[in-house]
Ligand code: SAM
C-alpha cells in the first residue's frame with residue numbers, strides 16, 4: 001500500500017502560472033548550460049523543471065543530436081531492448097462530453113454503440129488470437145449508457161475469456177475520473193494501470209477545449225490520480241494531448257505532475273503517454289490543431305521526457321506512423337500499441353465510421369513485431385511485475401539498471417517465444433528465433449543464461465505463462 005505523506009492534491013500542488021513563467025523566461029540557452037543539463041540526465045537521476053526547460057529551448061541541430069544520444073543512452077541503460085505491446089479495447093462510444101478534438105463528442109452525429117458482454121468477449125477473443133496479452137479498456141464518458149458497474153462487468157468478462165493457448169493477463173483502464181470508493185472497487189478487479197490524460201495542464205486552454213459537461217471540471221480531472229493512488233492503485237499513467245497547447249509548457253507540467261505524485265505517494269506515475277492530435281470526424285480542434293507539434297519537435301519532446309523522468313515508462317500509440325514510431329523507439333518510448341482499432345467492435349467488424357480518431361499505423365500485430373525485431377528490439381507481452389505485486393515503488397526499485405535485464409528481458413523473451421510458437425507467421429517466427437538467440441548471447445547476464453535457456457525449452461515443449 002502507498003504511504004500518504006500529505007493531504008495536498010495535484011490541483012493545489014501544480015501551479016500552471018509558475019510553469020508558464022519558467023517557459024516564458026527561458027531564452028535559448030547557451031551550449032555550456034545545455035551540456036550541463038544533458039550530463040546530469042546521463043546520471044539517470046532525472047531533471048528539475050528548470051533543467052527540463054533549458055532542453056526545450058534547444059534549436060541547434062548539434063545539441064539536439066546530443067539530447068537524442070543521451071535519451072538513447074538512458075533508454076538502453078534502464079529499459080534495455082524491450083518494447084512492451086498492448087492493444088486498446090473500446091467498448092462504448094457514447095459520450096456526454098463535447099471535447100472539441102474528439103470523434104466521440106456528443107455533437108458528432110456518428111452512430112453510437114455499447115458492446116454487449118458477449119460482443120466484448122468476441123473482441124477479446126480476436127485480440128487473444130492475434131497474440132495480445134495486455135489490453136487497455138477504453139470508453140466514452142456516459143454514466144447513463146455505460147455505467148461504472150458495466151466497466152467492472154467488462155473487466156470481469158475479459159479476464160474470463162480463454163482462446164487456444166491464450167488469455168488476457170493484464171487489463172489497464174482508461175476511463176473518466178472516479179471517486180476513491182470507485183477506485184477501491186476497480187482495484188479489486190485486479191487492473192494493471194489506471195490511465196487518464198489531462199489533455200492540457202493550462203486551465204484556460206482546458207476550459208476552451210471542454211464545453212460544459214462532466215469533463216469541464218479541470219481540477220477534478222487533475223486530482224483523479226490522487227484519488228486512484230489513495231485507493232491503493234499503485235500504477236497510474238498520465239498524459240497530455242499534444243497539439244492543444246504549447247508542447248514546452250505541457251512537458252514541464254507533466255513533470256510537475258510526476259513530481260507531485262512522487263512527493264505525495266512516494267512513487268511517481270508508472271507511465272507517461274504522448275498522444276498527438278489526429279484528424280477526427282466533426283472535431284474542429286482535431287482538424288486544425290491550435291498548437292500543432294511538428295515531427296521534429298515531437299521527437300525532441302519524447303527525448304526530453306525520457307531524460308527528465310528516466311524510470312517512468314513512455315507510451316506511444318498507433319496515432320503515429322510506422323516510420324515515426326521506429327524513430328521514437330530509440331529516443332525513449334518503452335510501450336506501444338499495435339494492430340489497434342478505435343471503434344467499439346472494431347476488431348471483429350472492421351468498421352471505421354464509429355472510430356474515435358484516424359490512425360497513423362495500420363499494420364497488423366505480426367507486422368509490428370517483425371519491425372520491432374528488425375530494429376534490434378524485443379517485443380514483450382510480459383505481465384510478471386504486476387502479477388507478482390511489483391508495482392509502484394517496488395517496480396521503481398526494480399527498474400534500476402541491471403535488474404531490468406535480469407527480470408524483464410528474460411520475461412520478454414519468454415512471452416516472445418510463446419508468441420512465436422502460437423501466433424507468428426513463418427517469416428516473423430524465423431526473425432524472432434534469431435532475435436532471441438542473439439539476445440541470449442549478447443544481453444542476458446551470464447549467470448542466468450542456463451536458467452533462461454531452460455525456461456525457453458519448457459515453452460518450446462508446450463508450457464505457457466512462465467515468469468519471474
Ligand atoms: N473518455 C475518457 C477520457 O476522455 O479520458 C476516456 C478515453 S478517451 C476515448 C481517450 C483519449 O483519447 C483522450 O483522453 C484524448 O487524449 C484522446 N483523443 C481524443 N481525441 C483525439 C484525437 N483527435 N487525436 C488523438 N487523440 C485523441
Ligand code: SF4
Nearest residue numbers: 095097099102105140
Ligand atoms: Fe468523450 Fe473522452 Fe472523447 Fe472527450 S475525449 S468526447 S470525454 S471520449
